[in-house]
Amino acid sequence: MKPKELNKIYKGDCNTLLKDTNFFPDKSVDLIITSPPYADKRKSTYGGIHPDKYVEWFKPISKELHRVLKDNGSFILNIKEHPKNGERGTYVLELILEMKKQGWLWIEEYCWYKKNSFPGKWPNRFRDSWERCLHFTKKKDFKMYQEAVKVPxxxxxxxxxxxxxxxxxxxxxxxxxxxxxxxxxxxxxxxxVFPHNVIVFEEEHRLYLSNVVESAVESSSKKNHSAIFPIELPSWFIHLFTKERDVVLDPFMGSGSTAVAALLNHRNYLGTEIQSEYVKEATKNILEVEEEVLKNKKKKPTHKKIHT
Ligand SMILES: C[S@@+](CC[C@H](N)C(=O)[O-])C[C@H]1O[C@@H](n2cnc3c(N)ncnc32)[C@H](O)[C@@H]1O
Incomplete structure (x- = not known):
């Protein structure tokens, strides 16, 4: 079955919204890419789940995500445990084990190298410069377009x-x-050649991005959200795991980075976001990109339609 509507962000708690089978039917999504609130982080902006409660909080969400994902689809979970009382937490590792019990296969861990971490001095570790992008699927046989992300x-x-x-x-x-x-x-x-599993967005790694995506990447740092990921991150996974017109879901849509990446790459998006101000922000960012894409279409008639 197809979702009732495509290219839409629903406002509300994804834990409730994802259960609506009109909006999110079984096996209707090709790729899920998301960055949920990390445990104990950003309490002032959107809560902050205690690490001990995190797995129980996430389990019903990952259960619905398993239902809506197509059998040959992929789920990319961007997450990172932070140190507390001098040692790293283990809730992400516990979550992986629980998700495996739900039927997820843990295929790979991509390391997203973040070039913008601030220098500093910590007594027992160095500056944190990477986050996990965990790759889960439902089956061993899933869609993967490796040629699409080759690098020089x-x-x-x-x-x-x-x-x-x-x-x-x-x-x-x-x-x-x-x-x-x-x-x-x-x-x-x-x-x-094929890239390695450390994702570093140097100039040459961006070759698969169109000019339009490039200009969105440049402006994405200005977006009004405390925890955005850059457009190039969802773009990279969108290229790797989907084809044009496929459906990409982000249940923690924030400022709309995943939707913007989907549109720029001629995919459909779906999302949920609990905070009205971020739904507004995402909508604004999406409209800007649609205008930009249209402008570029006029300049370059070879560009394809964004909505299908
Ligand atoms: C880490 S941010 C995502 C940022 C996003 N990737 C971007 O680039 O803008 C997590 C988002 O999840 C939203 N959120 C938190 N709990 C939620 C829930 N239960 N349902 C839907 N959205 C939720 C927060 O408001 C926040 O915008």
Whole structure:
């Protein structure tokens, strides 16, 4: 079944709204990408769930997300446990175990490297510069468009390929018995390679983004929300796990970054957000992007329709 409406953000608690099978029918969404409130964070803006209560709070939500996701879809959960009383919490790890009991497969953990962390001095650790992007699916066989996020091979290649040994032309098994094997010659003359699982948005990693997405990326830092993720993060996963016109859901929509990324990449979005001011903010950001896309369409007639 299809959702009653696409390209809409519902105002309210996702825990209640997601249960509405008219808005969110079974197996109707291709990709879920979201950044829920982290435990104990931003109490003044939107609550802050105690780490000990987090898993119980999230479980009914992840149960509904499992229901609405298509069998070949993916769920990306951006989350990070913070240190408390000198040590890291474990609620994210506990959540992963609980979600596995719900039927989720934990496929991968992407590390999102955040370049904007402030320098500082802590007694027992260094500055925190990454967050988890946990990848869950319902089945082992899911849609993944790896070609869509290839990156330039990098400067190391020219030097490495100048001096090839015989060994480089055979599939060589790793000497430390870790069952890894590689054939270096496979990459000769290749301009692009698959990226690694540390997501770093350097210039060259953005090549898959259109000019329109680039300009939205530039302006996304100005958005009026205390915990936005940059447009390029949902954009990257949208490219990796969906095709044009697929449906992308963000149950914690905030300032609308996921919706904006979906629109810019010609996908449909759905979302929920509990705070009216953020629904307004998201709506404003979405309208701005729609105007921008239309303007660009006039300049470049090859751009495709955003709504289907
Ligand atoms: C970390 S922010 C998401 C930011 C978003 N990714 C962005 O780029 O703007 C989490 C959002 O979830 C919203 N929220 C918190 N509890 C919620 C709930 N039960 N249902 C729906 N939204 C909720 C908060 O108001 C906040 O805007």
């Amino acid at each position: 091979i990098g400067d190391w290649a020219a030097k490495r390929f100048k001096s090839m040994s015989e060994d480089d032309f055979i599939r060589r098994v790793s000497k430390n018995n870790n069952h890894l094997a590689r054939n270096v010659s496979n990459w000769l003359n290749k301009k692009k």
